[in-house]
Amino acid sequence: MRLLRAILLRLATSAVTLAGVAVIVFVVIRVVPGDPVSMMLPPGATDDDIARLRAFYGLDRSIPAQFLIWAGGVLQGDFGTSITNRQPVLDLVLGRLPATLELSVLALGLAVLMGGVAALTGTRLRGTRTEAAIDVANGMALSVPDFLWGLVLVLLFGVIFPVFNISGRVTPSLDLPFTTNFYLLESILRLRPDLVADLLSHMILPALALAIPLAAIIGQLLKQSLKETMHLDYVTLARTRGYGENHVILREALPNAILPTLTLVGVQFTFLIGGTVIIERLFSYEGLGNLAIDAVINRDLPLIQGIVILFAVIFTAVNLIVDLACVALNPRLRHG
Amino acid sequence: MSFLVVRGLSARLKGDGARLLRGVGLSVAPGEVRGLVGESGAGKSMIGKAVLGILPQAVEVTGGEILLDGTDLLTLPPGERRRRVGAACALIPQDPLTALNPARRIGPQITGRLVDILGWDRARARTRAEEALAETHLPDPERIMRAYPHQLSGGQRQRCLIASAFVAGPRLIVADEPTTALDVTVQKQILRLIAEMQARHGTALLFVTHDLGVVSKVCQSLTVLYAGMVVEDTGVRSFFRAPAHPYSAALLAATPRYTDPGGSLTPVPEAVLAAVRAEVAARDAAAEGARHG
Ligand SMILES: Nc1ncnc2c1ncn2[C@@H]1O[C@H](COP(=O)(O)OP(=O)(O)OP(=O)(O)O)[C@@H](O)[C@H]1O
Ligand SMILES: [Mg+2]
Numbered sequence: 078m079r080l081l082r083a084i085l086l087r088l089a090t091s092a093v094t095l096a097g098v099a100v101i102v103f104v105v106i107r108v109v110p111g112d113p114v115s116m117m118l119p120p121g122a123t124d125d126d127i128a129r130l131r132a133f134y135g136l137d138r139s140i141p142a143q144f145l146i147w148a149g150g151v152l153q154g155d156f157g158t159s160i161t162n163r164q165p166v167l168d169l170v171l172g173r174l175p176a177t178l179e180l181s182v183l184a185l186g187l188a189v190l191m192g193g194v195a196a197l198t199g200t201r202l203r204g205t206r207t208e209a210a211i212d213v214a215n216g217m218a219l220s221v222p223d224f225l226w227g228l229v230l231v232l233l234f235g236v237i238f239p240v241f242n243i244s245g246r247v248t249p250s251l252d253l254p255f256t257t258n259f260y261l262l263e264s265i266l267r268l269r270p271d272l273v274a275d276l277l278s279h280m281i282l283p284a285l286a287l288a289i290p291l292a293a294i295i296g297q298l299l300k301q302s303l304k305e306t307m308h309l310d311y312v313t314l315a316r317t318r319g320y321g322e323n324h325v326i327l328r329e330a331l332p333n334a335i336l337p338t339l340t341l342v343g344v345q346f347t348f349l350i351g352g353t354v355i356i357e358r359l360f361s362y363e364g365l366g367n368l369a370i371d372a373v374i375n376r377d378l379p380l381i382q383g384i385v386i387l388f389a390v391i392f393t394a395v396n397l398i399v400d401l402a403c404v405a406l407n408p409r410l411r412h413g
Numbered sequence: 414m415s416f417l418v419v420r421g422l423s424a425r426l427k428g429d430g431a432r433l434l435r436g437v438g439l440s441v442a443p444g445e446v447r448g449l450v451g452e453s454g455a456g457k458s459m460i461g462k463a464v465l466g467i468l469p470q471a472v473e474v475t476g477g478e479i480l481l482d483g484t485d486l487l488t489l490p491p492g493e494r495r496r497r498v499g500a501a502c503a504l505i506p507q508d509p510l511t512a513l514n515p516a517r518r519i520g521p522q523i524t525g526r527l528v529d530i531l532g533w534d535r536a537r538a539r540t541r542a543e544e545a546l547a548e549t550h551l552p553d554p555e556r557i558m559r560a561y562p563h564q565l566s567g568g569q570r571q572r573c574l575i576a577s578a579f580v581a582g583p584r585l586i587v588a589d590e591p592t593t594a595l596d597v598t599v600q601k602q603i604l605r606l607i608a609e610m611q612a613r614h615g616t617a618l619l620f621v622t623h624d625l626g627v628v629s630k631v632c633q634s635l636t637v638l639y640a641g642m643v644v645e646d647t648g649v650r651s652f653f654r655a656p657a658h659p660y661s662a663a664l665l666a667a668t669p670r671y672t673d674p675g676g677s678l679t680p681v682p683e684a685v686l687a688a689v690r691a692e693v694a695a696r697d698a699a700a701e702g703a704r705h706g
Contacts, residue, residue: 204470310511311522314574317465319499319530321492332516408516408561 080404084397091393098389099151099382103144106381113160113376134160136378147382156386157379161371166383169368174387175258176246177357177364181350183261183280184287188349189342191288192295199296200303200326211296218293223352227286227359234282242279244361251275283360287349291342298341302334309333336407343399347392415440416584416617422463422477423700424456424641433459433472435642435696441585441617446608448628448649449621450664451638457621459641461587464619466491466498482584499530503578505588505607509570509595513562520558523577531581545576548613549606568599572606579610586611589621604631625668629653637661640693660689 114130115122131137135146150157156166199211221229235243247253247260251272255263261280264272306312307330315329354366361367365384372380404410417440424434434456441447449457462468464479466486478485481501486494506512514522520542527538539558546554549572562570571591578586588607592600608631611618620632628635628649635652637645637660645658656662663681 310506310508311514313467314504314506314512315514316467316495317498317502317504318526319496320526321495324529329514329517333514406516408518409563412561412564 084401087397087400091397094393095386095389099148099386100144102382102385103147104140106376106378107140107143111376113378116376117160147379151386156383159372159380160377161375161380162377166379169380170365170383170387172258173363173365173368175262176260176362177350177353177366179259179261180280180284180353180357180362180364181287181346184284184349185291185342185346187284187288188291188295191292192299195292195296196299196303197326197331199300200307200330201322203304211300215293215296218289219297221290223286223290223349224355224359226289227283227356230282230286231359241282243282244279246276246279246363247272248275248279279360279362283353283356283362286356286359287352291345291349294345295338295342299334299338302337303330306330306334332406336403339399339403339406343396346399347395350388350391350395415442415445416482417441417464417619418478418480419460419464420478420480422460422479423475424459424463424468424472425475427471427473432697433641434463435640435693436477436700437638437641437643439619439636439643439646441619443584443617444612444615445634446611446618446620446632448632448635449619449638450623450625450628450635451644452623452664455638456641457623457638458589460638461504461589461619461621464498464585465502465504465587466494467504496530499526500581501584503583503586505571505575505578505586505591507590507594509567509574512574513570515562517561518558519560519562519565519573523558523573523580526577527581542576542580545580546573548579548610549573549576551576567595568603571595571599571603575603575606575610579614579616582614583616585617585619587619587621590623592627607631625665637664639689642693642696644689644692658689659685 114127114134114136118126118130128137135143138146147157154167156170158164159166159169162169195211195215199208202208231243234241242248253260253272254267254269257263261273261276264276303326307326309330312325312329315325320329353364354369356362357364357366358370365387369381369384371377372384419440420438422434422437423432425432437456437460439447439449439460449460451457459468459472463474464481464486468474474487477487479487481497484497486497489497513519520539523542523545524535524538527533527541528535533541543554543558546557551557551569551572557565557569557573565573575591591607592603595603604627607618610616620628622628632649634648635646636643637656637658639660645652645656645661647657651657652661653665656665660681663685667681
């Protein structure tokens with residue numbers, strides 16, 4: 078009951094946040110220089126042509142009036158029409174969303190895996206050279222941002238050892254049976270290992286680029302909390318009960334050490350999703366991020382608005398999920 | 414025949430080589446409660462930790478033996494030592510608030526060892542755990558088994574830890590100041606409970622405390638420690654009648670007797686301290702000589 082109320086409250090505050098985001102984005106992209114209409118028309122267009130096209134897209138009205146029209150549409154599920162693609166914004170955005178979600182979730186999985194293994198190995202082998210090596214690797218991973226990792230990975234595994242694809246989402250010449258845009262998920266469900274392999278070969282480098290900095294953060298924080306937890310009395314007591322190092326780390330220390338890391342991963346995952354904008358561009362990956370850059374270059378105002386709102390919704394949802402996971406994993410919160 | 418025999422146990426800090434234990438010897442027989450007393454920092458907990466194999470990483474054992482049922486633990490490979498200690502010994506810790514894992518329910522924290530280390534089947538472990546909780550006079554053991562530590566009071570948690578210590582008929586229990594973290598009224602109950610459980614199971618109990626009043630109540634024998642050196646090893650009756658060592662006598666005089674709470678507190682006299690420090694120095698010199706000679 079308490080939980081339900083907390084969720085409802087969160088949803089209500091999220092709605093306010095989203096409205097605020099919508100207003101700010103709407104105003105900012107109209108105030109900054111650059112006009113979608115003059116970019117669409119050939120250089121010789123008359124002022125009259127420009128004015129007619131502006132009126133067609135409703136850009137001749139005042140900003141508050143434009144906002145009310147747009148917001149009214151949004152509330153009915155109509156996000157307007159893309160100026161450049163002439164398609165409904167919602168269709169465009171939802172069409173690209175699965176690609177970005179699959180990439181982000183794959184990156185998150187890789188980050189948790191790499192960071193978790195680093196933290197557990199470092200804890201198990203604490204005081205040895207392996208631990209020192211893990212610390213150094215963590216520091217290096219942290220000091221380089223994701224897009225630079227992208228370039229490094231392209232150079233290493235795309236150019237010098239060309240084992241992975243560095244461009245696109247899937248090889249277009251393959252027979253693609255997809256009915257949804259969740260290509261990876263669908264290939265797995267259709268039991269098509271050939272397609273899964275092809276998709277992964279395209280996704281692995283961008284996913285790694287996104288994952289490496291997050292893995293380092295997870296590795297460092299989890300190892301730190303594990304280190305503190307390993308000195309606590311209940312861990313010592315478990316040792317007197319005859320348990321070895323592995324059990325002590327995994328069963329006694331980890332369930333407690335994981336909580337601070339989990340909260341942080343939530344925040345960092347939203348940064349990771351933000352990182353897809355540049356990474357998708359770098360790897361010509363047909364996702365939301367790539368669409369966002371095109372939209373900004375073309376001053377496609379309705380499309381920009383739609384994408385920003387969608388990103389804001391995703392961020393809010395991630396934060397809510399993380400908070401719920403923290404409650405689920407922490408008995409003190411679960412059983413008051 | 415004593416179940417635990419410690420002989421000549423020495424330990425020091427790895428860093429600066431400071432001596433923490435200086436040739437400690439003591440023994441505990443089945444059914445015996447041995448008090449281990451001394452001022453703060455004397456090394457009481459260190460002895461318990463050495464026996465149970467949970468010394469801090471910064472501390473190393475430099476000599477001696479720890480015989481558990483005749484086998485020297487210090488010569489065993491680590492895994493074997495851990496299993497032996499896990500099967501035969503248990504620790505009742507000082508602070509019940511930090512000695513239970515906050516992320517796990519009480520039940521599995523008690524039964525886990527029975528299943529994983531002693532190889533019992535789950536149903537039997539469960540039944541026995543509930544029985545042990547009932548032995549500690551906790552009402553509704555089934556509910557306690559399902560509870561998380563934060564849902565229990567300090568006294569209840571200490572009872573859970575005592576139940577856990579006695580659950581598999583241990584041969585030796587180390588209790589490290591098991592009541593100091595508790596409320597005064599709860600202290601007495603817990604003390605009585607430990608004595609009761611120890612008598613019922615005939616366990617050898619090494620009882621670390623700095624409270625001589627507690628010693629006079631629950632212990633039969635007593636080891637007095639100063640700076641990691643055994644100063645006196647005696648029976649409780651003879652100790653309270655006439656301590657053999659001047660330091661023990663001073664310690665006894667310095668303790669406000671529970672029978673005489675208003676009694677004056679005399680600190681250990683400087684002369685006595687100087688004498689016992691000289692003893693420590695002489696022992697160190699002898700150990701040094703033995704190493705080089
Ligand atoms: N983790 C550690 N690292 C280094 N030295 C330690 C550590 N733990 C204890 N010591 C030192 O070992 C000595 C003995 O400590 P121990 O905990 O056995 O004392 P104690 O007799 O149990 O005292 P108290 O009554 O305060 O619990 C002390 O001088 C202490 O400074
Ligand atoms: Mg102590």
